[in-house]
Amino acid sequence: MRLDLLxxxxxxxxxxxxxxxxxxxxxxRHVAGRLxxxxxxxxxLQKGAPRHPATGEIIAMLSAGGVRVSLIAxxxxxxxxxxxxxxxxxxxxxxxxxxxxxxxxxxxAAAQIGREKGFSPAFLAVPLASRLARLPxxxxxxxxxxxxxxxxxxxxxxxxLGDLExxxxxxxxxxxxxxxxxxxxxxxxxGLELEVHDLFLWEILSRGDAERGEFGGCQAANSLxxxxxxxxxxxxxxxxLRLGSLCETSLEAIWQNERRYRxxxxxxxxxxxxxxxxxxxxxxxxxxGLAVSFSDRDARDPGCAGRR
Amino acid sequence: MKKLARDPQIVxxxxxxxxxxxxxxxERGEDVxxxxxxxxxxxxxxxxxxxxxxxxxxxxxxSRSLDDVVETLASEFDVHDEVLRHxxxxxxxxxxxxxxxxxx
Ligand code: SF4
Numbered sequence: 499m500r501l502d503l504l505x506x507x508x509x510x511x512x513x514x515x516x517x518x519x520x521x522x523x524x525x526x527r528h529v530a531g532r533l534x535x536x537x538x539x540x541x542x543l544q545k546g547a548p549r550h551p552a553t554g555e556i557i558a559m560l561s562a563g564g565v566r567v568s569l570i571a572x573x574x575x576x577x578x579x580x581x582x583x584x585x586x587x588x589x590x591x592x593x594x595x596x597x598x599x600x601x602x603x604x605x606x607a608a609a610q611i612g613r614e615k616g617f618s619p620a621f622l623a624v625p626l627a628s629r630l631a632r633l634p635x636x637x638x639x640x641x642x643x644x645x646x647x648x649x650x651x652x653x654x655x656x657x658x659l660g661d662l663e664x665x666x667x668x669x670x671x672x673x674x675x676x677x678x679x680x681x682x683x684x685x686x687x688x689g690l691e692l693e694v695h696d697l698f699l700w701e702i703l704s705r706g707d708a709e710r711g712e713f714g715g716c717q718a719a720n721s722l723x724x725x726x727x728x729x730x731x732x733x734x735x736x737x738x739l740r741l742g743s744l745c746e747t748s749l750e751a752i753w754q755n756e757r758r759y760r761x762x763x764x765x766x767x768x769x770x771x772x773x774x775x776x777x778x779x780x781x782x783x784x785x786x787g788l789a790v791s792f793s794d795r796d797a798r799d800p801g802c803a804g805r806r
Numbered sequence: 807m808k809k810l811a812r813d814p815q816i817v818x819x820x821x822x823x824x825x826x827x828x829x830x831x832x833e834r835g836e837d838v839x840x841x842x843x844x845x846x847x848x849x850x851x852x853x854x855x856x857x858x859x860x861x862x863x864x865x866x867x868x869s870r871s872l873d874d875v876v877e878t879l880a881s882e883f884d885v886h887d888e889v890l891r892h893x894x895x896x897x898x899x900x901x902x903x904x905x906x907x908x909x910x
Contacts, residue, residue: 502824502827503824504845505822505823505824508845539817539819540817721852
Protein backbone atom coordinates (compact mmCIF):
# COMPACT_ATOMS: atom_id res chain seq x y z
CA MET A 499 0.00 0.00 0.00
CA ARG A 500 1.24 3.47 -0.85
CA LEU A 501 2.64 5.54 2.02
CA ASP A 502 1.35 9.03 1.39
CA LEU A 503 2.07 12.10 3.43
CA LEU A 504 0.87 11.81 7.00
CA UNK A 505 -1.17 14.52 8.71
CA UNK A 506 1.35 14.73 11.56
CA UNK A 507 4.41 12.70 12.63
CA UNK A 508 4.14 9.40 14.48
CA UNK A 509 7.54 9.35 16.21
CA UNK A 510 9.10 12.40 17.81
CA UNK A 511 12.39 12.84 19.64
CA UNK A 512 12.36 15.73 22.11
CA UNK A 513 15.55 17.31 23.42
CA UNK A 514 14.74 18.82 26.80
CA UNK A 515 17.87 20.84 27.48
CA UNK A 516 20.67 22.42 25.51
CA UNK A 517 23.60 23.10 27.81
CA UNK A 518 22.05 24.92 30.75
CA UNK A 519 18.98 26.03 28.82
CA UNK A 520 15.63 24.31 29.34
CA UNK A 521 12.14 25.62 28.66
CA UNK A 522 10.11 26.46 31.78
CA UNK A 523 7.40 24.01 32.86
CA UNK A 524 4.49 25.99 31.35
CA UNK A 525 6.14 25.99 27.90
CA UNK A 526 6.90 22.27 28.18
CA ARG A 527 3.24 21.63 29.02
CA HIS A 528 2.25 23.67 25.98
CA VAL A 529 4.51 21.64 23.68
CA ALA A 530 3.30 18.37 25.22
CA GLY A 531 -0.28 19.50 24.57
CA ARG A 532 0.59 20.09 20.91
CA LEU A 533 1.89 16.52 20.65
CA UNK A 534 -1.19 14.91 22.19
CA UNK A 535 -3.55 17.06 20.07
CA UNK A 536 -1.70 15.93 16.97
CA UNK A 537 -2.07 12.24 17.81
CA UNK A 538 1.68 11.49 17.91
CA UNK A 539 2.23 7.82 18.83
CA UNK A 540 5.75 7.77 20.29
CA UNK A 541 7.83 10.45 22.00
CA UNK A 542 11.40 9.92 23.20
CA LEU A 543 12.60 12.43 25.78
CA GLN A 544 16.32 13.00 25.71
CA LYS A 545 19.19 15.34 26.60
CA GLY A 546 18.71 16.31 30.22
CA ALA A 547 15.08 15.17 30.52
CA PRO A 548 15.58 13.30 33.82
CA ARG A 549 17.03 16.48 35.37
CA HIS A 550 14.08 18.76 34.61
CA PRO A 551 11.71 19.19 37.58
CA ALA A 552 8.63 19.01 35.30
CA THR A 553 9.61 15.77 33.54
CA GLY A 554 7.35 13.52 35.61
CA GLU A 555 4.38 15.78 34.94
CA ILE A 556 5.13 15.93 31.19
CA ILE A 557 5.47 12.15 30.94
CA ALA A 558 2.14 11.71 32.78
CA MET A 559 0.47 14.28 30.53
CA LEU A 560 1.73 12.70 27.32
CA SER A 561 0.83 9.26 28.53
CA ALA A 562 -2.71 10.33 29.52
CA GLY A 563 -3.03 11.73 25.99
CA GLY A 564 -2.28 8.32 24.48
CA VAL A 565 1.40 8.90 23.68
CA ARG A 566 3.91 6.10 24.40
CA VAL A 567 6.84 7.83 26.12
CA SER A 568 10.44 6.65 26.26
CA LEU A 569 13.28 8.31 28.12
CA ILE A 570 17.02 8.42 27.49
CA ALA A 571 19.07 8.90 30.65
CA UNK A 572 22.78 9.19 31.25
CA UNK A 573 24.06 6.56 33.72
CA UNK A 574 24.44 9.24 36.41
CA UNK A 575 20.83 10.37 35.88
CA UNK A 576 19.21 7.03 36.76
CA UNK A 577 18.77 8.04 40.39
CA UNK A 578 16.51 10.89 39.17
CA UNK A 579 14.14 8.58 37.30
CA UNK A 580 10.98 7.91 39.30
CA UNK A 581 9.62 4.39 39.46
CA UNK A 582 6.05 5.65 38.88
CA UNK A 583 6.82 7.31 35.54
CA UNK A 584 4.68 5.55 32.92
CA UNK A 585 7.48 4.86 30.47
CA UNK A 586 7.25 2.54 27.52
CA UNK A 587 11.01 2.22 27.51
CA UNK A 588 13.95 3.45 29.55
CA UNK A 589 17.25 3.81 27.69
CA UNK A 590 20.63 4.22 29.33
CA UNK A 591 23.12 6.08 27.18
CA UNK A 592 26.21 3.92 26.75
CA UNK A 593 27.96 6.48 24.54
CA UNK A 594 30.19 7.71 27.38
CA UNK A 595 31.45 4.18 27.94
CA UNK A 596 32.19 3.74 24.23
CA UNK A 597 34.13 7.01 24.36
CA UNK A 598 36.18 5.72 27.29
CA UNK A 599 34.79 8.53 29.45
CA UNK A 600 32.94 6.34 31.94
CA UNK A 601 33.56 3.01 33.59
CA UNK A 602 31.85 -0.27 32.82
CA UNK A 603 30.74 -0.51 36.49
CA UNK A 604 28.86 2.76 36.12
CA UNK A 605 26.78 1.38 33.23
CA UNK A 606 26.15 -1.88 35.06
CA ALA A 607 25.08 -0.01 38.21
CA ALA A 608 22.75 2.21 36.17
CA ALA A 609 21.09 -0.87 34.64
CA GLN A 610 20.65 -2.31 38.12
CA ILE A 611 19.07 0.93 39.44
CA GLY A 612 16.70 0.92 36.45
CA ARG A 613 15.64 -2.65 37.25
CA GLU A 614 15.17 -1.85 40.93
CA LYS A 615 12.80 0.92 39.86
CA GLY A 616 10.70 -1.59 37.95
CA PHE A 617 11.95 -0.98 34.39
CA SER A 618 13.67 -3.29 31.92
CA PRO A 619 16.31 -0.83 30.80
CA ALA A 620 17.88 -0.97 27.36
CA PHE A 621 21.24 0.49 26.34
CA LEU A 622 21.52 3.08 23.61
CA ALA A 623 24.54 4.48 21.79
CA VAL A 624 24.78 6.92 18.89
CA PRO A 625 27.07 5.10 16.41
CA LEU A 626 29.69 7.79 15.85
CA ALA A 627 32.74 6.81 13.80
CA SER A 628 35.01 6.76 16.84
CA ARG A 629 32.70 4.30 18.59
CA LEU A 630 32.36 1.63 15.92
CA ALA A 631 35.41 -0.38 16.91
CA ARG A 632 34.04 -0.99 20.42
CA LEU A 633 30.55 -2.03 19.35
CA PRO A 634 31.30 -5.78 19.70
CA UNK A 635 32.46 -5.08 23.28
CA UNK A 636 29.23 -3.21 23.93
CA UNK A 637 27.26 -6.27 22.79
CA UNK A 638 29.21 -8.36 25.30
CA UNK A 639 28.63 -5.76 28.00
CA UNK A 640 24.86 -5.90 27.41
CA UNK A 641 24.94 -9.66 27.96
CA UNK A 642 27.11 -9.32 31.04
CA UNK A 643 24.63 -6.91 32.64
CA UNK A 644 21.49 -8.74 31.51
CA UNK A 645 20.44 -5.96 29.20
CA UNK A 646 18.52 -7.60 26.36
CA UNK A 647 18.08 -4.66 24.04
CA UNK A 648 20.40 -2.18 22.36
CA UNK A 649 19.40 0.75 20.23
CA UNK A 650 21.75 2.46 17.78
CA UNK A 651 19.76 5.54 16.72
CA UNK A 652 20.45 8.02 13.95
CA UNK A 653 23.24 10.54 14.35
CA UNK A 654 21.78 13.87 15.32
CA UNK A 655 22.99 17.17 14.05
CA UNK A 656 22.77 20.21 16.28
CA UNK A 657 19.99 22.64 15.30
CA UNK A 658 22.50 25.23 14.19
CA LEU A 659 24.83 22.70 12.61
CA GLY A 660 27.50 23.52 15.16
CA ASP A 661 27.71 20.24 16.95
CA LEU A 662 28.78 17.66 14.48
CA GLU A 663 31.82 17.65 12.26
CA UNK A 664 31.89 15.48 9.18
CA UNK A 665 34.68 13.42 10.77
CA UNK A 666 32.31 12.07 13.41
CA UNK A 667 30.13 10.35 10.81
CA UNK A 668 31.18 6.80 9.96
CA UNK A 669 32.65 6.61 6.49
CA UNK A 670 32.26 3.68 4.11
CA UNK A 671 35.85 2.61 4.96
CA UNK A 672 35.17 2.65 8.69
CA UNK A 673 32.02 0.62 8.16
CA UNK A 674 34.04 -1.81 6.05
CA UNK A 675 36.54 -2.18 8.91
CA UNK A 676 33.68 -2.91 11.29
CA UNK A 677 32.38 -5.56 8.90
CA UNK A 678 35.76 -7.32 9.05
CA UNK A 679 36.01 -6.95 12.82
CA UNK A 680 32.51 -8.11 13.64
CA UNK A 681 33.07 -11.58 12.22
CA UNK A 682 30.02 -13.74 12.81
CA UNK A 683 27.29 -11.12 13.14
CA UNK A 684 24.69 -13.57 14.43
CA UNK A 685 27.06 -14.79 17.17
CA UNK A 686 28.07 -11.25 18.02
CA UNK A 687 24.51 -10.11 18.65
CA UNK A 688 23.39 -13.39 20.26
CA GLY A 689 20.70 -12.86 22.90
CA LEU A 690 20.40 -9.21 22.02
CA GLU A 691 17.50 -7.42 20.42
CA LEU A 692 19.09 -4.78 18.21
CA GLU A 693 17.42 -1.69 16.79
CA VAL A 694 19.59 0.04 14.22
CA HIS A 695 18.53 3.14 12.34
CA ASP A 696 21.34 3.32 9.78
CA LEU A 697 20.84 0.94 6.87
CA PHE A 698 24.55 0.31 6.21
CA LEU A 699 25.26 -0.43 9.85
CA TRP A 700 22.19 -2.65 9.94
CA GLU A 701 23.44 -4.63 6.95
CA ILE A 702 26.71 -5.32 8.78
CA LEU A 703 25.06 -6.30 12.05
CA SER A 704 22.33 -8.43 10.50
CA ARG A 705 24.26 -9.96 7.57
CA GLY A 706 20.86 -10.64 6.05
CA ASP A 707 19.68 -13.04 8.72
CA ALA A 708 17.48 -10.69 10.73
CA GLU A 709 14.41 -8.64 9.96
CA ARG A 710 14.82 -4.91 9.66
CA GLY A 711 11.18 -4.18 10.54
CA GLU A 712 9.77 -0.83 9.65
CA PHE A 713 11.64 0.95 6.88
CA GLY A 714 10.22 2.74 3.90
CA GLY A 715 12.96 5.19 3.02
CA CYS A 716 13.78 8.40 4.82
CA GLN A 717 10.82 9.34 6.99
CA ALA A 718 12.04 12.82 7.96
CA ALA A 719 9.18 15.35 7.98
CA ASN A 720 6.68 12.55 7.53
CA SER A 721 6.43 9.96 10.27
CA LEU A 722 9.50 11.40 12.05
CA UNK A 723 10.17 14.74 13.70
CA UNK A 724 12.53 16.22 16.26
CA UNK A 725 11.94 18.98 18.82
CA UNK A 726 14.86 20.95 20.19
CA UNK A 727 15.23 22.56 23.61
CA UNK A 728 13.54 25.78 22.41
CA UNK A 729 10.39 23.94 21.28
CA UNK A 730 11.34 24.30 17.60
CA UNK A 731 10.51 21.38 15.35
CA UNK A 732 12.75 19.77 12.69
CA UNK A 733 12.22 17.04 10.05
CA UNK A 734 14.29 14.66 12.22
CA UNK A 735 17.28 15.00 14.51
CA UNK A 736 19.66 14.52 11.56
CA UNK A 737 18.20 17.37 9.52
CA UNK A 738 18.76 20.82 11.08
CA LEU A 739 16.16 22.75 9.12
CA ARG A 740 13.72 24.52 11.43
CA LEU A 741 10.12 23.97 10.36
CA GLY A 742 8.42 26.06 13.04
CA SER A 743 7.88 26.52 16.75
CA LEU A 744 5.49 24.40 18.77
CA CYS A 745 5.39 27.24 21.30
CA GLU A 746 3.65 29.32 18.61
CA THR A 747 2.00 26.97 16.11
CA SER A 748 0.17 23.64 16.16
CA LEU A 749 1.92 20.57 14.79
CA GLU A 750 -0.90 20.05 12.26
CA ALA A 751 -0.32 23.55 10.85
CA ILE A 752 3.47 23.11 10.72
CA TRP A 753 3.02 19.77 8.91
CA GLN A 754 1.05 21.64 6.24
CA ASN A 755 3.60 24.37 5.64
CA GLU A 756 5.62 24.69 2.47
CA ARG A 757 8.96 24.00 4.17
CA ARG A 758 7.75 20.57 5.20
CA TYR A 759 6.52 19.81 1.69
CA ARG A 760 9.82 21.01 0.24
CA UNK A 761 11.68 18.53 2.46
CA UNK A 762 9.45 15.72 1.27
CA UNK A 763 10.00 16.71 -2.36
CA UNK A 764 13.77 16.72 -1.74
CA UNK A 765 13.49 13.22 -0.29
CA UNK A 766 11.51 12.00 -3.30
CA UNK A 767 14.08 13.48 -5.69
CA UNK A 768 16.50 10.80 -6.95
CA UNK A 769 19.96 11.99 -5.86
CA UNK A 770 22.34 12.15 -8.83
CA UNK A 771 24.83 10.16 -6.73
CA UNK A 772 22.35 7.27 -6.49
CA UNK A 773 21.22 7.21 -10.13
CA UNK A 774 21.50 3.67 -11.47
CA UNK A 775 22.03 2.06 -8.04
CA UNK A 776 20.42 -1.38 -8.00
CA UNK A 777 19.56 -1.00 -4.30
CA UNK A 778 17.81 2.33 -4.64
CA UNK A 779 14.35 0.80 -4.06
CA UNK A 780 15.60 -0.55 -0.74
CA UNK A 781 17.84 2.27 0.44
CA UNK A 782 16.24 5.32 -1.22
CA UNK A 783 19.43 7.30 -0.81
CA UNK A 784 19.92 6.46 2.88
CA UNK A 785 19.88 9.25 5.46
CA UNK A 786 18.84 12.28 3.44
CA GLY A 787 19.26 14.64 6.41
CA LEU A 788 22.98 13.87 6.75
CA ALA A 789 23.47 13.83 2.96
CA VAL A 790 21.90 17.28 2.59
CA SER A 791 23.51 18.70 5.75
CA PHE A 792 27.03 17.77 4.68
CA SER A 793 26.62 18.10 0.93
CA ASP A 794 23.45 18.63 -1.09
CA ARG A 795 20.32 16.86 -2.22
CA ASP A 796 22.20 15.08 -5.00
CA ALA A 797 24.63 13.42 -2.61
CA ARG A 798 24.52 9.80 -1.44
CA ASP A 799 24.29 8.90 2.25
CA PRO A 800 27.70 9.82 3.78
CA GLY A 801 28.24 6.18 4.78
CA CYS A 802 27.60 4.77 1.31
CA ALA A 803 30.55 3.12 -0.46
CA GLY A 804 29.08 3.76 -3.91
CA ARG A 805 26.37 2.62 -6.25
CA ARG A 806 25.58 -1.07 -6.16
CA MET B 807 -23.58 -12.13 19.72
CA LYS B 808 -19.93 -11.49 20.47
CA LYS B 809 -18.61 -7.98 19.97
CA LEU B 810 -15.57 -7.10 17.91
CA ALA B 811 -12.76 -5.28 19.71
CA ARG B 812 -9.35 -3.99 18.67
CA ASP B 813 -6.19 -5.18 20.41
CA PRO B 814 -5.56 -2.37 22.92
CA GLN B 815 -1.78 -2.75 22.42
CA ILE B 816 -2.08 -1.48 18.86
CA VAL B 817 -1.55 2.25 18.43
CA UNK B 818 -3.53 3.69 15.55
CA UNK B 819 -5.12 6.82 14.23
CA UNK B 820 -7.28 8.13 11.40
CA UNK B 821 -5.47 10.29 8.85
CA UNK B 822 -8.15 12.94 8.33
CA UNK B 823 -6.51 14.85 5.49
CA UNK B 824 -5.74 11.69 3.59
CA UNK B 825 -9.27 10.45 4.10
CA UNK B 826 -10.58 13.68 2.55
CA UNK B 827 -8.22 13.25 -0.41
CA UNK B 828 -9.29 9.64 -0.88
CA UNK B 829 -12.97 10.58 -0.79
CA UNK B 830 -12.32 13.27 -3.40
CA UNK B 831 -10.46 10.73 -5.58
CA UNK B 832 -13.36 8.31 -5.17
CA GLU B 833 -15.76 11.02 -6.38
CA ARG B 834 -13.58 11.38 -9.48
CA GLY B 835 -13.95 7.65 -10.09
CA GLU B 836 -10.32 6.77 -9.28
CA ASP B 837 -9.27 3.44 -7.78
CA VAL B 838 -8.46 4.12 -4.12
CA UNK B 839 -8.07 0.51 -2.94
CA UNK B 840 -4.34 0.91 -2.27
CA UNK B 841 -4.54 4.21 -0.43
CA UNK B 842 -4.42 4.09 3.35
CA UNK B 843 -6.47 6.27 5.66
CA UNK B 844 -5.82 4.52 8.98
CA UNK B 845 -2.28 4.05 10.30
CA UNK B 846 -1.45 1.31 12.80
CA UNK B 847 1.77 0.31 14.47
CA UNK B 848 1.88 -3.38 15.29
CA UNK B 849 5.02 -4.75 16.92
CA UNK B 850 7.04 -1.76 15.72
CA UNK B 851 5.92 -2.06 12.10
CA UNK B 852 3.63 0.42 10.43
CA UNK B 853 0.57 -0.82 8.56
CA UNK B 854 -2.21 1.01 6.76
CA UNK B 855 -5.85 0.24 6.15
CA UNK B 856 -7.69 1.52 3.13
CA UNK B 857 -10.89 3.54 3.33
CA UNK B 858 -13.33 0.68 3.84
CA UNK B 859 -10.92 -1.27 6.03
CA UNK B 860 -10.48 1.89 8.09
CA UNK B 861 -14.25 2.29 8.53
CA UNK B 862 -14.53 -1.30 9.72
CA UNK B 863 -11.58 -0.84 12.08
CA UNK B 864 -13.18 2.29 13.57
CA UNK B 865 -16.45 0.43 14.13
CA UNK B 866 -14.77 -2.44 16.02
CA UNK B 867 -14.75 -0.60 19.34
CA UNK B 868 -16.10 -3.44 21.46
CA SER B 869 -19.73 -2.30 21.18
CA ARG B 870 -20.67 -3.96 17.86
CA SER B 871 -21.02 -7.50 16.60
CA LEU B 872 -20.11 -8.49 13.05
CA ASP B 873 -23.79 -8.10 12.10
CA ASP B 874 -23.84 -4.59 13.59
CA VAL B 875 -20.74 -3.63 11.59
CA VAL B 876 -22.28 -4.95 8.35
CA GLU B 877 -25.54 -3.13 9.10
CA THR B 878 -23.79 0.17 9.78
CA LEU B 879 -21.74 -0.08 6.60
CA ALA B 880 -24.81 -1.09 4.56
CA SER B 881 -26.40 2.23 5.45
CA GLU B 882 -23.34 4.07 4.08
CA PHE B 883 -22.35 2.07 1.01
CA ASP B 884 -24.44 1.23 -1.99
CA VAL B 885 -23.40 -2.44 -2.14
CA HIS B 886 -25.49 -5.61 -2.25
CA ASP B 887 -25.93 -6.94 1.31
CA GLU B 888 -24.52 -10.38 0.52
CA VAL B 889 -21.41 -8.97 -1.12
CA LEU B 890 -20.86 -6.54 1.74
CA ARG B 891 -21.24 -9.25 4.39
CA HIS B 892 -18.83 -11.52 2.52
CA UNK B 893 -16.20 -8.74 2.20
CA UNK B 894 -16.52 -7.55 5.80
CA UNK B 895 -16.35 -11.09 7.11
CA UNK B 896 -13.23 -11.84 5.07
CA UNK B 897 -11.55 -8.63 6.29
CA UNK B 898 -12.49 -9.21 9.92
CA UNK B 899 -11.36 -12.85 9.79
CA UNK B 900 -8.01 -11.74 8.41
CA UNK B 901 -7.54 -9.23 11.23
CA UNK B 902 -8.74 -11.69 13.87
CA UNK B 903 -6.21 -14.19 12.46
CA UNK B 904 -3.45 -11.61 12.85
CA UNK B 905 -4.59 -10.90 16.42
CA UNK B 906 -5.40 -7.27 15.67
CA UNK B 907 -9.12 -7.79 16.34
CA UNK B 908 -10.78 -10.17 18.73
CA UNK B 909 -14.28 -11.28 19.67
CA UNK B 910 -14.99 -10.14 23.22
S1 SF4 C 1 24.03 4.74 -4.08
FE1 SF4 C 1 24.31 4.27 -1.89
S2 SF4 C 1 23.03 5.76 -0.83
FE2 SF4 C 1 22.34 5.74 -2.97
S3 SF4 C 1 20.65 4.24 -3.03
FE3 SF4 C 1 22.55 3.13 -3.56
S4 SF4 C 1 23.30 2.25 -1.62
FE4 SF4 C 1 21.80 3.89 -1.10
